[in-house]
Amino acid sequence: MLNIKSIREYCLNKNGVSESFPFDEVTLVFKVMNKMFCLANITSPLRINLKCSPEMAIELCERYAAVIPGYHMNKRHWNTIMIDNIYETNLIWEWIDNSYHLVTKSLTKKDKLELQKLLEE
Numbered sequence: 001m002l003n004i005k006s007i008r009e010y011c012l013n014k015n016g017v018s019e020s021f022p023f024d025e026v027t028l029v030f031k032v033m034n035k036m037f038c039l040a041n042i043t044s045p046l047r048i049n050l051k052c053s054p055e056m057a058i059e060l061c062e063r064y065a066a067v068i069p070g071y072h073m074n075k076r077h078w079n080t081i082m083i084d085n086i087y088e089t090n091l092i093w094e095w096i097d098n099s100y101h102l103v104t105k106s107l108t109k110k111d112k113l114e115l116q117k118l119l120e121e
Contacts (some may be wrong), residue, residue: 002083002092004028004042010093011038014100016115033111037103038096039073046083048092049073050099060095 011017011030018031030038039049052060054076060067066085070078079095086092104115 002046002086002089004040004046007038007040007046007048007083007092007096010096011100016104016118017100032100032103033107033115035103035107035111037099047071047080048083048096049078049080050095051078051102052095052098053077053102056098 008019008028008030012019014032016032018034020029020031021027022029026041026043028040028042029036030040037051041047049070049072057069057076057079060079061069064081064086066082068080068082069075071080073080081092081095083092104112107115
């Protein structure tokens, strides 16, 4: 079973990622180059918000009862995942990776170059 520690470690191992509590003391936000890709409500039950394509957002909500439109987010581009109800850990990692890649793909040219420099260090 996943917990906030394992999700935090996974997110922080990605290139250019920072963490903060910009909204309140229970919402841990992970950003790549200052753009959010994962928000984790660290209270029980653990749930995370991840960015996804509009098509994927609909598909995941239809396929998994533990996935709902993004709570307090643009429901077209974000999903909320109830971690305790997803039993395939690899799915969570794939969805986090997808969110990270969507955000890095939309970075400015300057931020993409900066991220690339971080990779080379």
